[in-house]
Amino acid sequence: MNTRERILETSLRLFNSFGEPNTSTNHIADEMNISPGNLYYHFRNKGEIVGLLFQGYERRMLELLSASESRDLDVEDMWLFLHLAFEIIWDYRFLYRDLDNLLGRHRLVRRHFQRIMRRKTDTALSICRGLAKAGVLRASEEEIDSLCRNIVLVATYWMSFDNAVRPRDTNPGNVLGRGVYQVMSLVAPFLDGDQRVLIQTLGRRYIV
Amino acid sequence: MNTRERILETSLRLFNSFGEPNTSTNHIADEMNISPGNLYYHFRNKGEIVGLLFQGYERRMLELLSASESRDLDVEDMWLFLHLAFEIIWDYRFLYRDLDNLLGRHRLVRRHFQRIMRRKTDTALSICRGLAKAGVLRASEEEIDSLCRNIVLVATYWMSFDNAVRPRDTNPGNVLGRGVYQVMSLVAPFLDGDQRVLIQTLGRRYIV
Numbered sequence: 001m002n003t004r005e006r007i008l009e010t011s012l013r014l015f016n017s018f019g020e021p022n023t024s025t026n027h028i029a030d031e032m033n034i035s036p037g038n039l040y041y042h043f044r045n046k047g048e049i050v051g052l053l054f055q056g057y058e059r060r061m062l063e064l065l066s067a068s069e070s071r072d073l074d075v076e077d078m079w080l081f082l083h084l085a086f087e088i089i090w091d092y093r094f095l096y097r098d099l100d101n102l103l104g105r106h107r108l109v110r111r112h113f114q115r116i117m118r119r120k121t122d123t124a125l126s127i128c129r130g131l132a133k134a135g136v137l138r139a140s141e142e143e144i145d146s147l148c149r150n151i152v153l154v155a156t157y158w159m160s161f162d163n164a165v166r167p168r169d170t171n172p173g174n175v176l177g178r179g180v181y182q183v184m185s186l187v188a189p190f191l192d193g194d195q196r197v198l199i200q201t202l203g204r205r206y207i208v
Numbered sequence: 209m210n211t212r213e214r215i216l217e218t219s220l221r222l223f224n225s226f227g228e229p230n231t232s233t234n235h236i237a238d239e240m241n242i243s244p245g246n247l248y249y250h251f252r253n254k255g256e257i258v259g260l261l262f263q264g265y266e267r268r269m270l271e272l273l274s275a276s277e278s279r280d281l282d283v284e285d286m287w288l289f290l291h292l293a294f295e296i297i298w299d300y301r302f303l304y305r306d307l308d309n310l311l312g313r314h315r316l317v318r319r320h321f322q323r324i325m326r327r328k329t330d331t332a333l334s335i336c337r338g339l340a341k342a343g344v345l346r347a348s349e350e351e352i353d354s355l356c357r358n359i360v361l362v363a364t365y366w367m368s369f370d371n372a373v374r375p376r377d378t379n380p381g382n383v384l385g386r387g388v389y390q391v392m393s394l395v396a397p398f399l400d401g402d403q404r405v406l407i408q409t410l411g412r413r414y415i416v
Contacts, residue, residue: 019308098309099308099368113372114372114375117372117373142408143393146389146411147393149390150362152369153369156365156369157365157368161365163308165329167322185355189351189397190397200350203350
């Protein structure tokens with residue numbers, strides 16, 4: 001790995017651990033045992049690092065969203081899809097932790113984040129409409145609209161919420177598992193009996 | 209209004225407009241045309257102001273939660289209750305806008321905010337169980353649990369989400385109306401036909 005890549009990797013790790021607002025370029029250089037000058041040779045400022053990390057996040061998320069739109073998913077696929085989405089969110093959790101603050105300061109990140117939120121909503125719409133067409137999900141078009149808005153909202157803010165109400169359990173498997181279950185529980189009441197029970201059964205192991 | 213109260217009122221207004229992290233005690237003093245020394249005569253630091261404003265928020269929210277727990281609510285009462293809750297959230301929206309950041313810096317606020325989240329969840333549980341007992345809401349105990357978690361999550365992060373996806377429409381009536389509708393749409397699928405249609409009808413005016 002060259003210095004540039006190491007700077008990105010170290011920044012991501014520090015941002016995720018301590019929050020982006022609390023991590024300066026000096027911290028990053030210090031952690032890597034390089035001079036601040038060396039860091040500035042590779043990046044103009046912290047904003048540029050944030051922008052590049054965001055691009056990495058965006059690329060992975062768009063790949064996942066495209067993959068899920070290219071074919072019809074059933075309820076168990078949806079479960080898997082959500083796990084993959086939450087893993088990406090976890091890898092870039094610093095973005096989600098200080099979201100308002102970050103979007104307020106980085107115009108480019110804000111525009112792209114808004115675009116990703118719309119893409120996520122579109123993906124959720126296409127999955128839910130697919131399930132409705134297959135007769136698995138029963139909801140009016142308006143209900144599907146508000147359902148998909150709630151899916152994106154709960155997925156986006158899950159880690160902040162979980163961290164606020166259960167700050168002690170930071171085990172990634174538990175945090176993400178609970179998040180997937182919360183999102184699936186939005187969909188459950190629109191499914192027919194068997195599928196609804198399946199979600200409760202799959203979800204039970206996350207409820208402690 | 210004495211100087212102390214005017215400082216609190218001015219701080220709340222500036223925090224709500226520009227965000228608490230972007231508002232210094234100097235801004236507050238400047239806005240009031242008083243000296244920073246005069247401000248420091250009344251408050252040790254900005255943290256003390258934030259703490260007192262939070263107490264005002266907490267008092268109003270706890271009052272509302274107690275009122276709603278003291279009697280059985282029907283679906284239309286719930287609508288009204290959510291409107292009142294969202295009005296309080298709007299009046300203290302700076303708390304919600306930089307929530308992670310704020311909770312990370314103010315230990316006392318964090319502890320109290322966690323307590324309020326638990327109280328909100330308990331209130332939601334007691335309302336939903338009441339509706340279930342009256343035969344209006346059909347859900348298992350586990351479904352009610354995850355529903356109430358989602359109710360508190362959507363209500364807590366609604367304004368951040370709405371601001372991220374629709375930054376242009378900041379009319380309070382619209383923002384709050386959409387929030388109430390999103391929360392009601394979480395409950396709707398568990399209600400029987402008439403009540404479910406009622407929510408869609410009441411909600412239609414918020415969907416633009």
